[in-house]
Amino acid sequence: MSMLHWVPNLLTGLRLLLVLPVAALILQQSYGAALLLFAVAGVSDALDGFLARRFACTSRLGALLDPLADKLLLIVSYVCLSLVAILPWWLTLVVLLRDLVIVSGAVAYRLLVEPPEIRPTLLGKLSTLLQVVLIVELLLQESLLPAAAAWERPLILLVLLASLASGAHYVRVWSGKYRSAGTRHD
Known part of the structure; x- marks a missing residue:
């Protein structure tokens, strides 16, 4: 298995790692920085999906982690935006x-x-x-x-x-x- 096969899962892992910093930045009312990290997460999502489809780099782990990372980022962002009354x-x-x-x-x-x-x-x-x-x-x-x-x-x-x-x-x-x-x- 080539290194390319792991890239989509690494990008999904990056997205999972971004959840807490995005949450912290929203709670600290650092909205510009939160927007930047949220955009990075969005780009990583698009890129990992493209790579997985284009190069047939799918895995069971990726199939489980990708939607989890997306959902977690959304849910945490919604909760944090509500906590700061936005x-x-x-x-x-x-x-x-x-x-x-x-x-x-x-x-x-x-x-x-x-x-x-x-x-x-x-x-x-x-x-x-x-x-x-x-x-x-x-x-x-x-x-x-x-x-x-x-x-x-x-x-x-x-x-x-x-x-x-x-x-x-x-x-x-x-x-x-x-x-x-x-x-x-x-």
Whole structure:
């Protein structure tokens, strides 16, 4: 196995290591530095995905760590932005509950039926993208571009709607899979 095969996992590891510094910088209200590290994490995510696909450098470890790193960075950023009163707590709770519903559904499916094949839906990807855009907007607004405040309310509304819609969609998808699996086992 060449060194290239380890690069995507190293980039994912970098993203995991950036979670605590991003959190600390947000809590210290060093929003420009937090934005910079958040951007580095975003670039590392895009790069590790590109390398893994382009050079077939996928691994079980990477398949587990990549979404964990992404989710951890988002969740910690949302909680920290709420702690410093930039983001409303109710939105952070909606985002967290959506993720909890999705994970609970996957765990229940695994326990009751079989290990699930987990693929993000288009609505799930949109929800995550909007969550990222909102973090970037808030960090930009607080550091370099106060005029970005004009986008805050519309983005909060979009994140809310996308989170609720994707959470409901995942419930519908997992419920359908469970019903299908139940009829196969009868």
